[in-house]
Amino acid sequence: MISPITLDALRVLDAIDRKHSFAAAAEALFRVPSAVSYTISKLEEDLGVALFDRSKRRAVLTPAGRLVLEQGRHILTATDELTRMVQTAAEGWELELRIAVDSVLDFAPVYALVAEFQALQHRTELLLSEEVLGGSWDALNSQRCDLVIGAAGEAIPGGIVTQALGEVDFVFAVAIDHPLRMQPLPLSAEVIRSYPTVVVADSSRYLPARSTGLLDGRSRVVVPSIASKIEAQCRGLGVGFVPRHRIDAELIDGRLHILPLQEPRPPQAVSVAWRSANKGKALRWFVERLARMRFDGRRGLVDRDGPPATPLS
Incomplete structure (x- = not known):
């Protein structure tokens, strides 16, 4: 069975409810009032139910009309989202980018990067997670993430690219x-x-x-x-x-x-890491942006052209 409820009919129904009249809805949709009235009358005829109470002076939905509108808005939202996702993918941007941040790092600089990215492009969904020790490499290896910030120690083999950040004290x-x-x-x-x-x-x-x-x-x-x-x-x-x-x-x-120790712990090298097969634009943006950053032992992740490091106390 083919449903008589079309996207166009849902948009008309939504416009009438928002504008409170057929005439105002027609104006908002850049249509003549008769076209809006015909769309609703045809939908009511095909469904066999009245969507508006015509005994009222204003456009008032019946319970059936309210049901169609409320559920229909979910459909309209999903359709718009699908359109956005298709456009995003066609332009080379990932639908989502999963970023694992090693627990040794402060999240604040990463949030600053996210803000920069959102100012550029807000279609890609960013999923941030926290990993500890080998968990960063594990997340990348098992494809739980696309990018690791602050991975410690030597990289795992198998198509992984690394970019040094510096050393954690x-x-x-x-x-x-x-x-x-x-x-x-x-x-x-x-x-x-x-x-x-x-x-x-x-x-x-x-x-x-x-x-x-x-x-x-x-x-x-x-x-x-x-x-x-x-x-x-x-x-x-x-x-x-x-x-x-x-x-x-x-x-x-x-x-x-x-407290000072007789055997202090040496600094730990940390890196940015990602899979070489990933060519998405969002990943590339973060990798290029992180290439302009370094890890300062006292201040954490900072821009390379920022102020010099403060000596450790």
């Missing part, structure tokens, strides 16, 4: 009232083992999980992200290494304190 931080602050400095690994360590769980689903900066304490508190690790250490639940650029506020308000 890690410091050993404890709560301001933690007993380790009373110990002789620099701290030895033996002294640290007496206290719980806060560890971020690797988010890999398929690749072997990675671990980094573990202190082999007597017990561990496992958390899902760097942000939660910082919070746990502020509360004195454990100790551990944290990215220096993520704890400025905690150092200023006194919730965390940096």
Whole structure:
């Protein structure tokens, strides 16, 4: 059965409801009033129901008419969305771009990039996610994402392109009232083992999980992200290494304190990564924009032509 409800009829019905009269709807649709009246009369005839209560002076929908209009608007919206998606794909822009951000990074610079992109092109849907340690490579390898920002360590093989960002500096931080602050400095690994360590769980689903900066304490508190690790250490639940650029506020308000170690953790190289087979315009825009950025150990992800780095304290 072919439905008598056409897109044109739905648009006419929508215009009448919004403009409150057949004449005003005709003007909005750049048609003569008789054409609008004919469209509605034909639809009513084909459906066998009245869509408007003609006993009223204004265009008032019947319950059946209201049902057709409300459901029809969903159809009109879906049709417009389909048109947008087809146009977007035809122009070489992805319908969606999935961006995984490594938990070691602050999301603020990524949000700034998203704002820049939206000012340029708002048709592509951006899906942001957070990954930890090997989870960034795992997300790219399993095609859970199209682009990784801040992937740590060596890239996985298999058609993956990388672009260096810089190195993340890690410091050993404890709560301001933690007993380790009373110990002789620099701290030895033996002294640290007496206290719980806060560890971020690797988010890999398929690749072997990675671990980094573990202190082999007597017990561990496992958390899902760097942000939660910082919070746990502020509360004195454990100790551990944290990215220096993520704890400025905690150092200023006194919730965390940096302690020197006999064996400090070396900086960690981070990269941007994507699959070479992906040629979409949105991916290319982000890759080219990120090429103009670098990772500053104190401030995080910044533009290369920004102010010079501040020496680490």
